[in-house]
Amino acid sequence: MNLVRFDPFRELEDLSSRLSTYFNHPARPGTAELDSFSSWAPAIDVQETDAEYLVKADLPEVPKGDVKVALERGVLTIEGERKQEKEEKGKKFHRVERTYGKFVRRMSVPSEVDEQKIAAEFKEGVLTVHLPKTLVAKPRRIDVAVA
Numbered sequence: 001m002n003l004v005r006f007d008p009f010r011e012l013e014d015l016s017s018r019l020s021t022y023f024n025h026p027a028r029p030g031t032a033e034l035d036s037f038s039s040w041a042p043a044i045d046v047q048e049t050d051a052e053y054l055v056k057a058d059l060p061e062v063p064k065g066d067v068k069v070a071l072e073r074g075v076l077t078i079e080g081e082r083k084q085e086k087e088e089k090g091k092k093f094h095r096v097e098r099t100y101g102k103f104v105r106r107m108s109v110p111s112e113v114d115e116q117k118i119a120a121e122f123k124e125g126v127l128t129v130h131l132p133k134t135l136v137a138k139p140r141r142i143d144v145a146v147a
Helices: 008-024
Strands: 044-048 052-058 067-072 075-082 101-108 119-123 126-132
Antiparallel strands (some): 044 052, 067 075, 075 101, 119 126
16 A cells, blocks of 8 residues: 655645636536526626616627527526637638527526516627516605604
8 A cells, every 4th residue: 555645735726626617617517597508608797776676698799689588487587699600711710719609597586576667678798687676665764753
């Protein structure tokens, strides 16, 4: 039996490498909002104001017609496809790092969203979905008189 010297730094480096591979992959296991067939997923920001929730998705080079937004049973779904350029005569690729293909992002929305007034706009490669809150959900201040 050979003795192997324990090197805690090597063990930490190996663990760090495995974790970074796991967390940097866009469709990591255990993430409910991503579908397993997606080869890439757009970055999404979610903001909240007093009047609405705002979802912004970066969709560079995705045509407006290839993007679908739906809200069903409290789940917002954004799906589409970014198509890869084809090599043409006299034009060749030396490096391709961007990811192409179909994508789907799903996320639960709060119950106080007014589903009848949802709006979406697509401008300069950014999809913005407005999820207005219902009147009941908007906080209001009540002054209490002290006797």
